[in-house]
Amino acid sequence: MKVLIAGGGTGGHLFPGIALAEEVVTRHHANQVVFVGTERGLEARVVPQAGFPLEFIQAQGLKGKGFFQLLKGLLALPLALLASFRILNRHKPDVVVGVGGYASGPVVLAAWMLGIPTAVQEQNALPGLTNKVLGKLVKVVFIAFDEARRFFPEGKVQLVGNPIRRKLMDNYLRSHVAHEHFTVLVFGGSLGARGLNQRMVDALEHLGDLKEQIRFVHQTGKNDVERVRKGYADRGFQAEVVEFIEDMSAAYARADLVVCRAGATTLAELTVCKKASILVPFPFATDDHQAVNARALVEAGAAVMFREAELTGQKLAEQIRLLKSEPMRLKQMEKKAGLLGRPEASKELADVCVDLMVQTYGAAGREREPQDAAPKASKASKP
Known part of the structure; x- marks a missing residue:
């Protein structure tokens, strides 16, 4: 064929x-x-x-x-x-x-x-x-x-x-390793997302007391990597900040929580990998389709969603802090995400x-x- x-x-x-x-x-x-x-x-x-x-x-x-x-x-x-x-x-x-x-x-x-x-x-x-x-x-x-x-x-x-992708699936199943710190994976799609990057940097101002307990893996896109890397360093946070994550399976395997856009492929990966998420739909997506995508996960109890226009660094920090402090809720979100996976x-x-x-x-x-x-x-x- x-x-x-x-x-x-x-x-x-x-x-x-x-x-x-x-x-x-x-x-x-x-x-x-x-x-x-x-x-x-x-x-x-x-x-x-x-x-x-x-x-x-x-x-x-x-x-x-x-x-x-x-x-x-x-x-x-x-x-x-x-x-x-x-x-x-x-x-x-x-x-x-x-x-x-x-x-x-x-x-x-x-x-x-x-x-x-x-x-x-x-x-x-x-x-x-x-x-x-x-x-x-x-x-x-x-x-x-x-x-x-x-x-x-x-x-x-x-x-x-x-x-x-087969590589993501196969590698994800082999990538589970214990990690000491609560890890947040942040990315805005293959091209990055400046608005989401900025909200995450702003959120660090409200997470200072957790800097020894939390780690970040952040895909910024080509044009924002140095600015975001400096944002983490200036605030004393441990973070892997890269333009593009080549091995997403390993990144998902390490993540306790994902902060990302709501593109369809991203949501498919979240559900197959059974990851709890904070979704920030791209505000200029045609017909606002990312928000419609996100609602399917929100209504199932697998994610929370914020519109970028209403999201501040403080709100994002509060949500990360809340989910970190409620491991049972996080596990329930992971389970419900998995039920949507295909x-x-x-x-x-x-x-x-x-x-x-x-x-x-x-x-x-x-x-x-x-x-x-x-x-x-x-x-x-x-x-």
Whole structure:
């Protein structure tokens, strides 16, 4: 089976695609996965590191743009569609899955026009514009929150959760070590979050009496690392402050409490890793979808949520202090988070991809040239 995964841009879109790809290629030595994204997206770095071939198209977002940016995006669409046709004809995938992001729309649309089985994976409780449109065309829509069901044709929807990367899952299960201090993991997604970073630094002013009892691991993003590192040092706190956490499984394993945004992939990781959390949704997320995502955990008793506009350093400090002082409540939050986890999501998505292939091409899949039997990097792939 050969699967083409389109989209990316941010970790929230990309990492579920990586998780699906890992599941596909580990099932059979002949299975292949190729990604399509944009050069400015996170996929340009992460996909080659994960060992998968990557093709690029020139695509831009349309929603929420000014007039000239919208015009530029519309003009780029025909070229992106043409490039998508070329990529699909070259790789001849059995199934195409869109995971959101700029590249997802043109590629999935082109695949649909060519009669290739298509699916989209919607990570959030409130779907984005691209997936709402594509959902009317594709054969299957995978959702992670039941709230998203109403936006798609009922017969196409499958509630499977968000896939979690195999490396994170495997390493997390092996990473449990006893740690002396109460540890708080802070991060704002793959690109960081300046507002959340500032609230955490402000909170330190109100946690001074706990500086010998509490430790922090803080992912800041590229532009904030030195400022935040200085903030911890000036206040006498022990903290690992980094631009990007490469081994999230180890970070989760050490954490007693997580302070983070409410992106769909982050929430999937929190529930599978069974972590209590303080959620601060990104205030400018499209249609405020992060707040809708977060409510699912809050209503289940697995998390508490603050709007960034209402959150102060003092409030954040009070919540951290409260949860640290109530270990039984923290354990209950962890248990309830675990009840929401769906560790089998990658397997379920891959099973459906196999079904789509068999229904369309038979068990052998789409006919290809003999040299296509083994995976190979495309010309556009980066080392």
